[in-house]
Amino acid sequence: MLQHPTVDQISLPHVLAVLGDQTRLAILGDLARRGDEPLACAEFKLLGSKSNLSYHFAKLREAGVIRVEPCGTKRLISLRRDDLNARFPGLLDSILATAITLPPPEKRIEQAV
Amino acid sequence: MLQHPTVDQISLPHVLAVLGDQTRLAILGDLARRGDEPLACAEFKLLGSKSNLSYHFAKLREAGVIRVEPCGTKRLISLRRDDLNARFPGLLDSILATAITLPPPEKRIEQAV
């Protein structure tokens, strides 16, 4: 079982620190653009190497921003939208409004074949 | 003249990265609690040493979160509330709502005589 913080364990400094990163903001943007549908890690591969993404997913999960649930050999990533709204009303929406418009990090451009 | 980014130069990743820090969030909390009244640097001295605060103020200013204006031998710090609201509607308010409730970093407790 993967460790996720409960709603009241989610801390603002932690969330902000974790979201102050291009790659993680791009992950959020992708999730939001896909309508909050859970996505497998592999869907984000243009954003970095497998091991690097694994690292970023762990950061987001530990901060309470995403939920990660095993599903067969995959892991499904989803936004903890309701939990974040409950804890910090308005925060996620205002961030997503901009995140979905953000140009993806260099990586995606270089690696896109 | 101190360099401040214009409204459209303010970037979300930059703002989030800068606010993902206890000390800087505490500075924001103090500003908000005082009703957005401009405060001199010295008003924040319980949050750190002079040189350390100077470093944090520069970070906040460069990210477009605060304005710093010389006034005699002092420098007045103020929130760029209108600019941030224009650029990222709802973001600042949702952060401040929590920031004003945040327990101050250790420093303030240790140093408070």
Add this chain to the structure above:
DNA sequence: TCAAAAGTTCAATGGATTTTGAACCAAAGG
């Protein structure tokens, strides 16, 4: 039973951030 698929973990690296104290600067007042 085996191999492929999907991710994780680890140690190593390089880079960025934070903190400190000492030296410095500039405005205001006596």
Add this chain to the structure above:
DNA sequence: CCTTTGGTTCAAAATCCATTGAACTTTTGA
């Protein structure tokens, strides 16, 4: 002037973060 007040700058030290590649685990399907 000269001193105080209020802050800045600098270099050094200490942390912390992101990225990589190689080795590993787990689940599933043939």
